[in-house]
Amino acid sequence: DNITFIIASLALLIIVFVTYISNFKHDNGSTGAVIATLANEIITSLQHATRSQNILRYIAPLHSSQKTNNMLSSTFSRWASISNHGPKATATTAAALLQKISHARQLSTTPTLHNNSFDKLGIIGLGLMGHGIAQTAAMAAVTKNNNLHSSGIIAYETDPTFLARGRDRIQKSVDKLLSKEKLTSSQATAVMDKITFTNDRDALNDTDLIVEAIIENIDLKKGLYSDLGDRCKPSTIFASNTSSLSITQMALASHRPERFVGIHFFNPVQLMKLVEVVKTDHTSEEVFDTTMEWVEQIGKVGVKCRDTPGFIVNRLLVPNLVQAMLLVERGDASVKDVDLSMKLGAGHPMGPLHLADYVGLDTCLFIMEGWVKDFPDERAFVVPEILREKVKKNELGRKTGKGFYNWDGDKRGDPIEL
Numbered sequence: 297d298n299i300t301f302i303i304a305s306l307a308l309l310i311i312v313f314v315t316y317i318s319n320f321k322h323d324n325g326s327t328g329a330v331i332a333t334l335a336n337e338i339i340t341s342l343q344h345a346t347r348s349q350n351i352l353r354y355i356a357p358l359h360s361s362q363k364t365n366n367m368l369s370s371t372f373s374r375w376a377s378i379s380n381h382g383p384k385a386t387a388t389t390a391a392a393l394l395q396k397i398s399h400a401r402q403l404s405t406t407p408t409l410h411n412n413s414f415d416k417l418g419i420i421g422l423g424l425m426g427h428g429i430a431q432t433a434a435m436a437a438v439t440k441n442n443n444l445h446s447s448g449i450i451a452y453e454t455d456p457t458f459l460a461r462g463r464d465r466i467q468k469s470v471d472k473l474l475s476k477e478k479l480t481s482s483q484a485t486a487v488m489d490k491i492t493f494t495n496d497r498d499a500l501n502d503t504d505l506i507v508e509a510i511i512e513n514i515d516l517k518k519g520l521y522s523d524l525g526d527r528c529k530p531s532t533i534f535a536s537n538t539s540s541l542s543i544t545q546m547a548l549a550s551h552r553p554e555r556f557v558g559i560h561f562f563n564p565v566q567l568m569k570l571v572e573v574v575k576t577d578h579t580s581e582e583v584f585d586t587t588m589e590w591v592e593q594i595g596k597v598g599v600k601c602r603d604t605p606g607f608i609v610n611r612l613l614v615p616n617l618v619q620a621m622l623l624v625e626r627g628d629a630s631v632k633d634v635d636l637s638m639k640l641g642a643g644h645p646m647g648p649l650h651l652a653d654y655v656g657l658d659t660c661l662f663i664m665e666g667w668v669k670d671f672p673d674e675r676a677f678v679v680p681e682i683l684r685e686k687v688k689k690n691e692l693g694r695k696t697g698k699g700f701y702n703w704d705g706d707k708r709g710d711p712i713e714l
Contacts, residue, residue: 414444414445414504414505414533414590415445415446415447415504416445416447416448416449416450416502416503416504417433417445417448417449417450417503417504417505417506417507418449418450418452418499418500418503418505418506418507419433419449419450419451419452419506419507419509420452420453420500420506420507420508420509420510420520421452421453421508421509421510421511422451422453422458422459422461422462422463422465422493422509423458423462423509423510423511424563425509425537425561425563425565426451426462426507426509426510426537427451427462427463427465427466428561428563428564428565428566429507429509429537429561429565430449430451430462430466430491431466431469431470431487431491431565431566432565432566432594432595432596433445433449433594434449434466434487434488434490434491435479435487436593436594436595437449437490438483438486438487438490439479439483440593440594440595441593444593444594445490448490448491448492449490449491449492450492450494450499450500450503451463451491451492451493451494452494452495452496452497452499452500453493453495454495455495456495459493459494459495462493463491463493466487466488466491467488469566470484470487470488471484497523497527498527500524500527500528501527501528501529502528502529502532503528503532504531504532504533505532505533505535505587505590506524506528506532506533506534506535507535507536507537507559508520508521508534508535508536508537509537509561512538512539512540512541512659512662514541514542514545514546517536517538517541517546517549518545518546518549519549521534521536521546521547521549521550521556522549522550522551524550525549525550525551525552526551530552531555532555533555533556533557533583533586533587534546534547534550534552534555534556534557535556535557535558535559535587536556536557536558536559537558537559537560537561538558538560539560539606539607539610539663540605540606540610540614540662540663540666540667541666542603542670543556543557543558543574543576543603544576544577544578544603547576547578547579548578553576553578553579554578554579554580554583555579555580555583556576556578556579556583557573557574557575557576557579557583557584557587558572558573558574558575558576558601558603558607559571559572559573559574559587559591560572560573560574560607560609561596562609569595569596569597570596570597570599570609571591571596571597571598571599572598572599572601572607572608572609573587573588573591573598573599573600573601574601574602574603574607575600575601575602575603576602576603577603584600588600605667605670605671605674605677606663606667610663613651614660614663614664614667615676615677616648617648617649617651617652617660618660618664618678618679618680618683619648620634620635620638620647620648620649620652621649621652621680621682621683622678622680624649624682624700624714625680625681625682625714627714630711630713631649631700631701631711631712631713632711632713634647634648634649635647635648635649635650635711649700649701649711650700650701650708652693652699652700653693653694653699653700653701653703653708654693654694655693656692656693656694656695657683657686657687657691657692657693657699657700658687658692660683661679661683661684661687664677664678664679664683665679682714686699686700694706694708698712699712700712
């Protein structure tokens with residue numbers, strides 16, 4: 297971009313210099329024609345150059361003031377007065393040049409992606425998912441690509457307590473990798489230095505990509521994106537890490553739906569390779585492709601999906617968990633046998649009821665109730681009564697020590713049979 301700026305500046309200087317000299321050569325009518333031709337050729341060449349739009353974006357702001365317009369008009373008038381081709385021909389060239397610059401200025405208001413590395417990254421929410429995304433991006437910048445996030449990562453939380461907790465989580469994870477010699481001491485330091493932890497939302501204003509990972513509340517998310525749409529620079533891309541909510545609703549709330557994607561990571565982010573990249577009917581191809589490239593740059597495997605309930609994984613997974621609950625609810629099979637069947641018969645690493653407990657039965661209920669409400673005609677979306685009862689009794693699985701199984705921390709105990 298610096299080279300582009302220099303080239304554009306030199307082109308303008310040539311025009312101004314020759315115009316200045318022409319004031320002393322008014323007796324030579326051919327000079328005006330040469331100047332007019334030169335001006336037209338410069339702009340035409342710039343338009344057809346590979347990076348012409350970037351060049352014109354630098355020139356365009358010069359046409360923003362009336363004073364500059366008058367100066368250009370006056371200059372073109374001098375060219376016309378000394379041109380062998382007469383004022384009409386040169387004035388036509390001048391008008392065309394002014395129109396091209398004006399058009400370039402309009403283009404300059406449309407955001408463009410200058411690179412695919414997202415120089416400054418923003419992360420909103422440092423909970424279970426957010427802290428993992430921040431750490432993963434920082435580690436990729438330090439260990440894989442030094443040009444990635446060269447201006448740093450802004451990790452934002454509204455509550456100072458949550459901010460400190462998120463920072464501690466990342467620090468403990470980095471320290472663990474250091475102790476296992478998977479990071480050097482200098483790399484561990486660099487990872488933490490790459491991230492700026494803040495409660496100041498203004499720090500997000502000039503980021504290139506913002507990944508949001510706050511609680512699954514559509515109204516809260518829509519309010520956040522409405523604010524971000526007003527405060528962030530026009531080129532900022534917004535990405536929600538939601539696992540089940542409508543990307544389109546959030547995109548419309550941001551007032552820039554063409555620059556909005558879903559980007560669903562899986563827990564634990566540091567270990568799970570898959571990322572679902574979700575496109576709405578409004579998302580631009582450039583934004584979507586660039587986000588897919590970024591996912592690969594941070595060491596993940598991206599899969600493409602339209603904005604459909606649950607995207608790919610949860611659309612298949614959650615109804616599977618629900619059917620397992622219904623089997624138990626009807627008394628068709630026990631908790632133990634349902635899970636054992638899917639482990640030994642389908643090769644799953646854990647059974648569906650074990651997984652539901654691990655995810656959280658409240659989370660399962662929240663997702664399915666939302667789908668039933670938004671898509672009442674979809675027969676696959678049902679809420680088992682046994683799920684409602686367990687959540688009502690605060691038997692949420694791993695997080696409360698009891699669900700379809702007894703739990704001791706992260707260690708699963710015996711199943712709880714009806």
